[in-house]
Amino acid sequence: MNIRKKLLTIFSGLALLALASGGVTVWAIASWHASEDNLQDHYQRSLLLQRVRAATFRAMKEVPDRVITDDDDAKEEFEESIEPVDEDFERWAKLADNDAERQQVQQVRNAYNQLMNNARRVFDLMDAGRRNEALELMEEQLEKEDFQKFDEVTKAAVASDQKIRQQIRNQANNTRQTAQLVLTISAFGILSLIFLLFAYLASDLFAPLREAEQALDDVAKGDFQRHLDEERQDELGSLNRAFNRMTAAIAQREQIISMAAVPIQETDGAxxxxxxxxxxxxxxxxxxxxxxxxxxxxxxxxxxxxxxxxxxxxxxxxxxxxxxxxxxxxxxxxxxFPLDLNLARTDIRSLLYEVMLRFHDELARRSVSFELQIAPEVNYAVVDRLKLREALGELIRNALSALPERGGHLGIRSLLAKDATKGAELLIEVADDGTGVEQPLINQAFVTFDDTQRQRPSVGLKLTRAIVEQHGGSLHIDSEPGLGTLVQMRLPLREE
CATH class of the missing domain: 1.10.287 (Helix Hairpins)
Incomplete structure (x- = not known):
């Protein structure tokens, strides 16, 4: 299995576990909201039932007042007490979720209607002067049967609502426990895959990359006999095989150059x-x-x-x-010597973002503040994308080397400029507020050989200027010790 498939498998597992965790979280939140809404509805049902009971009890107190004390206002007060009951019954019925709850509402309503009808009969008998019949109806029917039945069915309804609320709480608790279990399993799986990814990167990716880096260093020192493992069947194996072919080709070219030696005729004829x-x-x-x-x-x-x-x-x-x-x-x-430029129409914006992404980790690790400004008119230009990318990367590396270990500011700006003699030009500027350097040292960086030290200095800036000049442009560096450095790259704007 190649590296792409391995990483795809691991990241797919992470994505599935993350998706499962997100799904369970959404389900748990939705279930919790549903439980809370259902619980609030049942609290509202209980509240409405209690209001019906309270209004009924207040109204029934007026019946004995009319019969025993002969209170003429009792009937009017009775009707005022039960006036909001019908509305409470309607709201209570709307909150019923199933047939059992609706049947319960109907039972309470029937008992209430029976109680109210007999209470009104008592008032009618008193208005007709038939006190004895009213007293008998109140004591035998109203108090012993109707009121007792109403009290029983309402108490049963209150107990039923309490039981349902407890069931809702238990269901919500079960949902929470299930969500916790699933999230725990998902978290364990995600952590396991992350550890697996780290182990894979450390042993199967980073170690071969370090070996390849060491091999490249050996080649830079002139050791063309270094070979990498070719038994791997993934991308690194292909890279190793390409590296071995490259070293073999370089060794062959070195041999060809050595064979090109021409005898030097000395003055003595030898x-x-x-x-x-x-x-x-x-x-x-x-x-x-x-x-x-x-x-x-x-x-x-x-x-x-x-x-x-x-x-x-x-x-x-x-x-x-x-x-x-x-x-x-x-x-x-x-x-x-290198080949000529491979010019092609290139998206400059994309190129600048690509170069900055290569340094994203170092910028974050060193807490370097970064600013990228690209003028709206900057679009496409005909350049050698790979060489220009390396040149920009070298400028950013130089800027980072001038900044402190942590902090500092680095900026890139790109815009179009017009020159009276050269026409339109693409300007790319890299600036930093690092240590800066004196101009003689900058000029020395572009020297191929240092005669006093008998060795070659860093060729990064020299190659960068060579790439810019190959494009027909120019490279200018303005630096002040302690203030920072500004590097300006000017390229002729070719759009076709």
């Missing part, structure tokens, strides 16, 4: 074979060109015989040497 592998490619090319000019001068300066022709043997020897030098120059030119 010749020696120089060791070209110990000479830098550009310096070797200069020496070969010098020898070529020397042989041409020798050819023109040789004495001629009486007929005006050069001795055949001597002429042939010089021609052979010239041919060897020309072949050496061709080989060094072919294998010692």
């Amino acid at each position: 010749s020696q074979q120089p060791d070209w592998q110990k000479v830098p490619s550009r310096l070797m090319l200069h020496r070969l060109v010098s020898q070529l000019r020397s042989r041409v001068s020798q050819l023109h300066g040789d004495e001629v015989d009486g007929s005006g022709t050069v001795a055949v043997a001597q002429k042939q020897a010089v021609i052979d040497q010239l041919d060897q030098i020309l072949q050496a120059v061709a080989r060094v030119t072919e294998f010692g």
